[in-house]
Amino acid sequence: MEPETLALLMFGTLLITLFLGHPLAFSLGILATVFGLIGTGGEIDLLFAMFASKTYGVMEEYVLVAVPLFIFMAQMLDASGIAEKLFKTMHIILGPIRGGLALAVILVCTIFAASAGVVGATEVAVGLLAVPALLRRGYDIPLTAGSICAGGTLGIIIPPSIMLVVYGSLAQVSVGHLFTSAMFPGLLLAGLYMTYITIRCAIKPEMGPPLPKEERIYSLTDKLKMILVSLVPPLALIVMVMGSIIAAVATPTEAAGIGCLGAFLLAIIYRKLTWGAVKDAAIATLKTNSMVMTLFLGGNAFQSIFMYLGGSDAISNILLGLEVHSYVILFIMMGCVFFLGMFIDWLGILLIVVPIFTPIALELEFHPVWFATLICVNLQMAFLTPPFGYSLFYLKGIAPSEMSIVHIYRGVVPFIALQWVGLIICILWPEFVLWLPKAIFGAEAIGG
Structure with a gap:
């Protein structure tokens, strides 16, 4: 043979x-x-x-040291109760408008994602708070499920993200460049989610009723104090981690260490730092990192x-032998990633497709940072696509009995469509992805 x-x-x-x-x-x-x-x-x-x-x-691979550090940082942030304080604040501020609590979910997930870098911690932490609050106030069950699942997946694309760290290691692309290139796509997806929720609840107000007037008891001064207490510390942590990378003060691995220190400080500030919390975070980090490294090997x-055996060359010859536009080949590769995402987790997909697709992308003269970002935006859908989307099972594990798996499947479908919209925007306008890394590191530094 x-x-x-x-x-x-x-x-x-x-x-x-x-x-x-x-x-x-x-x-x-x-x-x-x-x-x-x-x-x-x-x-x-x-x-x-x-x-x-x-x-x-x-x-x-030195950069892989950042993986357990970012995982530990996320676990400590979860233990610090930051999600609880953020959700309470956004609940009060956005609750009076239609769909406000669902919008609060997306905002909290966005901020938590920019602090943590993983999906599970974000979705479980926010889901435990948001599901009872939204269902108690009569929110549509599929909309509630879709908002929490989609918001939770932002943790894997908005930097700092362990997926971007792993991709950088596999494809030998700068993690700093990937962090900055993924910033706008991540915020774009969050904006698309919020726009959809706003329009949907404007058309059908019963899907996301506003808080009743008797619950709007907080003054402007109270709201400002809550913002100061709940929003400023995580934003400071984001600046510590991302700012140190962008300013070239620290490598992504060193920035992950800084993030761990910041998460410890937040736990102290919120009076949640206990030996049990640290022990649980360390054990969870050990288990997750062991799984990641076993998959790596x-x-x-x-x-x-x-x-x-020449498998990569065989697939390259098949795709490059097609007499079609390079973007047709790009969509074939994106379709393969999307299909695999229905059955395999993001890490497995990266380990399989990056060594195969990266040489093809270079042969087609696609910008390596742009192509990497497209793959990572696409992989967000792997968390939502049935039958084996991890976010679906994260939510089902904490959901009350009235939220069935059918509700969850129905709820994520519009958000999967929005993720495709975001991916297509990134494909059609490459500068949307590349502008920020070029502005920060220079066009020559990122190879274009």
Whole structure:
């Protein structure tokens, strides 16, 4: 059998194992071993030498140190109660308008996302507060579910984001450039969500009724105090992390360390710093980071064999051999990422597609930072697309009995469409993605 054919068979077998529900990390590692033995003619020494080289490469990747740091920062922010204070403030300020509480969810998720960088902590923290509050006031159940799920996914695209850190490591693209390029797309998505909620509740007021007048008891002075207490500290943390990267004072890894310190200080300020909170945050970080690194090792083993067999070249030849416009090939790649997102988590998709699609993007002369940002915006949809969107199950795990999985599926559909709108905007107007990194780092520094 030709090596290229064997590589394509290897990729097809991977998809079958994933659809059967086998764990991704072990599927990648086992398939790499089996097809590696076939492809090398049973040369075990060569196979293990390739695996060892890839594993050592992962251990040497300095930027990956930021991953456990950002995860720990998110866990400490969750423990500090920052989401609770933010939601209470936005609840009071936006509650009097139609759909105001759903808008408050998106705003809180946006601020929390810019502080934390992960999805699970954002969605669970906000969901536990928002679901009872919105349902108690008669908000439409699918709208409530969709707002919380979509808002929670902002944590994976708005920097600091561990997805951007991982992508930078895999594609050898500056994480600082990715952080700045993802800022406007992340805010665009938040704006699209809020616009949709506003229009929907204006057309059908019963979907998001305003707070009754008897609950509007806070004066302007009270509101300003609440903003000062709940909004200024997380904004200061955002400035500490992102500002240190943009000002070239710290690398993303060092900025993650600064973020951990800031999260500790917030926990102290809000009087939530306890030994139990630190212990729980450390254990959660250990579990999540172990999962990430296990996937990394399995993914790198798979990549090494797939490349050795010429799989990347085979797929490149197929796509580049199409006599169509380069943007048609781009949409084919985006469609593949979207399809995989229905069944695989974002990390698995990155490990599979980045080594394959990045050379194709370079051959088509796509800007590497722009293309990376498109992939990451697309991967946000992986959290929402049924049947295996992680955000759907995060919410279902904390939702009351009256919110069924059907309500959640119905609720996320409009937000998936909005994410496609945001992705298409980023594709049609590349400067929307590239303007900020060019303005901060210079066009020459980012390669265009």
